[in-house]
Amino acid sequence: SEDVPAVLDGSGRLLVVEDGELVARAPKDGQEIQRIELPFKADAVKVYSEGDQERIAVASGRELAVMDEEADEFSTVEVPEGGQVSLEGSDPLVTSEDQRAWVLEGTELRERIVPAGAEALAADDGALIAANGDEGKVWKITTSDPELPDPASIEAPKDYEVAGIPAANGS
Numbered sequence: 001s002e003d004v005p006a007v008l009d010g011s012g013r014l015l016v017v018e019d020g021e022l023v024a025r026a027p028k029d030g031q032e033i034q035r036i037e038l039p040f041k042a043d044a045v046k047v048y049s050e051g052d053q054e055r056i057a058v059a060s061g062r063e064l065a066v067m068d069e070e071a072d073e074f075s076t077v078e079v080p081e082g083g084q085v086s087l088e089g090s091d092p093l094v095t096s097e098d099q100r101a102w103v104l105e106g107t108e109l110r111e112r113i114v115p116a117g118a119e120a121l122a123a124d125d126g127a128l129i130a131a132n133g134d135e136g137k138v139w140k141i142t143t144s145d146p147e148l149p150d151p152a153s154i155e156a157p158k159d160y161e162v163a164g165i166p167a168a169n170g171s
Contacts, residue, residue, distance in 0.1 A: 009047045009069055010054035017042055022058065022074075039065045039076050046087035050106070050125065057092045057104075059085040064092055066107060075107040083109075089122025089129070089168060101128050111144045115151070121168040133164030 042058035102109035112128035
């Protein structure tokens with residue numbers, strides 16, 4: 001195992017990165033169920049849903065590959081120049097330093113504009129969740145339209161202020 005945390009998939013299999021392959025094992029006894037070649041040296045594995053389809057993503061910095069849970073081969077996703085891949089949120093997210101982000105739709109990345117002063121936090125089923133922690137504003141951006149939806153405001157309790165919005169989960 002290459003220090004990539006193992007994850008459980010929707011079928012209850014344990015997914016482990018071993019010697020350039022993703023290995024699905026039975027969690028009870030570690031028995032090998034399936035072995036799939038990885039297109040690159042992955043440092044993260046993520047199980048996520050797209051609609052009602054369970055999918056598996058593997059990533060390493062600027063590389064991303066995905067497949068449906070019952071498939072036997074990964075599809076490599078074309079990551080834009082300078083794009084950074086994250087599997088931290090509910091879905092794979094690609095960000096760049098110039099206020100652009102991409103969410104995954106099948107094996108294609110869809111561009112989303114990050115509001116000025118805000119940070120892309122997570123992707124969720126085709127939506128980008130972005131926030132400006134200083135102002136306590138959160139956006140759910142579902143299209144590549146430059147006209148952004150109105151943000152939701154995070155209200156701090158009386159005598160407190162919002163210090164930041166470090167993460168987002170789901171919508």
